[in-house]
Amino acid sequence: MSCKDQEQNELIADVYETSASGNQLTLVTEFEKLDSTSLIKIDPDQKFQTITGFGGAFTESSAYLLNKLSKKNRDTILQAYFSEEGANYSLCRTHMNSCDFSLGQYSYTPTEDKDLKDFSVKEDMDDLIPMIKEASAISKDGFKLFASPWTAPPWMKDNKEWVGGKLLPEHYPTWALFFSKYVDAYKEEGIDLWGFTVENEPLGNGNNWESMHFTPDEMTDFVVNHLGPKLETDGKGDLKILGYDQNREHLSEWVDSQFKNEETSKYFDGTAIHWYASTYEIFADELQNAHSKAPDKLLIQSEACIDAQIPVWKDDAWYWKKEATDWGFTWAPEKDKHLHPKYAPVNRYARDIIGCLNNWVDGWVDWNMVLDTKGGPNWFKNWCIAPVIVDPDKDEVYFTPLYYTMAHFSKFIRPGAEVLGVNKTDDDLMVSASKNTDGSIAIVVFNEGKEAKNFTLSLNNETKNMGIKGQAIQTIVIPSSK
Structure with missing residues (x-):
């Protein structure tokens, strides 16, 4: 030769x-x-599969912290996440009403009224909305934004509490109206929504922070008979609706309900999943089954983070060591303990994203973009780690190895890729x-x-x-x- x-x-x-x-x-x-x-x-x-995107979540906690930094460091972080030179995030999530990564509990509709006349997103005006708008201005190609509720306001629920309980059947139409009003309110602020997940963690979170419970068939009923038709009637039928939105080990029972037949499938554009069932197991069989059940629907990892850990500050080596623990290391039932060994944070991210890509997942979304050195702020003190950690008192920023791990995918694998x-x-x-x-x-x-x-x-x-x-x-x- x-x-x-x-x-x-x-x-x-x-x-x-x-x-x-x-x-x-x-x-x-x-x-x-x-x-x-x-x-x-x-x-x-x-x-x-065709890729929808990669990214992270806009939370009140992250937005609040950005407001406490100098303009230089705020810009550095947003550029790092959303510019072409940075991670170039293309798929992002935010929360409707408060969540654990809020400064306190709030609803856009605190007053009981089925017409939701007092609906207002004023709680988001100081922090969350400005962060999203600045990110949008930086992003050359733009990004898809979907929103997730942790709970309806307590007055719509059977237990009248922020935590747990179910949506009262009489308020199924009220809650569907809430979604529609949210789209309008954000549009008035110059933010267009791509879609929703119906409910963050419908199986609950151990009755710790904001939550609301659905069975698979209850969620399907709400979407098919209320949310889907309401959005369609209001001219918002192009918005994506993702069902489930919790851990993969229960995925089959949810896709079985959502995609039971043509009628139930009509308004579901796909399914959202989380990774918290294990620190290493991706549940490939569940992912394969979900694709087989609905091959033309989206399958999006909507939340993941290093949970139950206080961030390690400016020590890159720690993120490569098998020293991190998760909620299950302490709290998982004995039969599931083997799924929650100590692990290296970088390994968990890299292994999971590659494993998801090789099993039909088309989008992968991290949780908080920015947290402080305590792993908050978080009104419940549910500390976690984000790819970017800040010390607002000293105006310092730490890009952890998790940031670079995310960028290996988001920067180079773009929406529409096969x-x-x-x-x-x-x-x-x-x-x-x-x-x-x-x-x-x-x-x-x-x-x-x-x-x-x-x-x-x-x-x-x-x-x-x-x-x-x-x-x-x-x-x-x-x-x-x-």
Whole structure:
């Protein structure tokens, strides 16, 4: 073979790496040469789901903290999340009424009135709405925004409480009207909604913070007979409605109800899921079943975070170590304890997102974008970690390795991308590949182990020999061949 032939067969690619050794979305051009190598072959003819997007959540807690920072640091954070140069988030969530990551409990309709004449989003005017609008101004391509209620106001519920209870049947139409009014109120502020989840965690949260319970059939009834028709009647039928919105281990019973027949499926555009059932198990069978049940519907990871942990400040190494615990480490029933071992936060994010992409999930949304050094503010003191941690008293910002991990997906895999087939010979490497609408291909490789690895990347009879450090995540970008 001539040198010219070799040059023609060399795959052109840029490699960006984040690693425990210190890389942060660093462009890598040289790779350690090892004795052994494996093969990663991309199959562009094998196509799976179309990507909706990646991103995080606008919460009152995050927005409040941004307001306490200097303009310089506030801008730095928003640019990091929403600019093309940054993570370029494309799918985001927010809460309707208060949630645990609010400063206190509130509703847009505190007064009992079925016509909701006093509906107002004034609670969001100081913090949440300005954060969303600034992010929108920064985002060149824009992002899809969906909203989730944690609970209806207590006066609509059977227990008259913020926590637990059910929506009274007489208020099913009232609650549907609430959604419609929310769309109008946000539109008046210059914010367009893409859709909703019907209820955050309808199975409850252990009666700790804002919640409201639905069974699968109760939620289906509400959507099919009230929410869907109301939005349609009000000219908002193009808004997406996502059912369920809780942990994956119960996913089957919800998709069975939502997509039972043509009538029940009509108003559901898809299903939302969370990851809190395990620190390592992605429940691939549940994801595969959900896709099989409704192959044309969306399947979106709507919330994930390192929960039940106070953030570790400016110590990147901690985020790569298996020292984090979650709620289940302490509180899970004995039969489920094995699902909640200690874990490394970066590993959990990288493994879960790749696992989701390889099992039909088309969107993946992180929880709070910004929290303080205590893991709040949170009125219930339900401390968690966000990719960006701030100390508002000192006006300091810490971009944790979780920020860079998210950016490996959100920055390079854009809405409309198609997930491609991948064949690999090293079971210890996690890999997912997607082809963007501009023809470029983004391949994410995660090496959880501590030893470096070499591999040959193959696409359309072109190859490139490369490698990945131990404890590292890479995004390999192959430009369009057009």
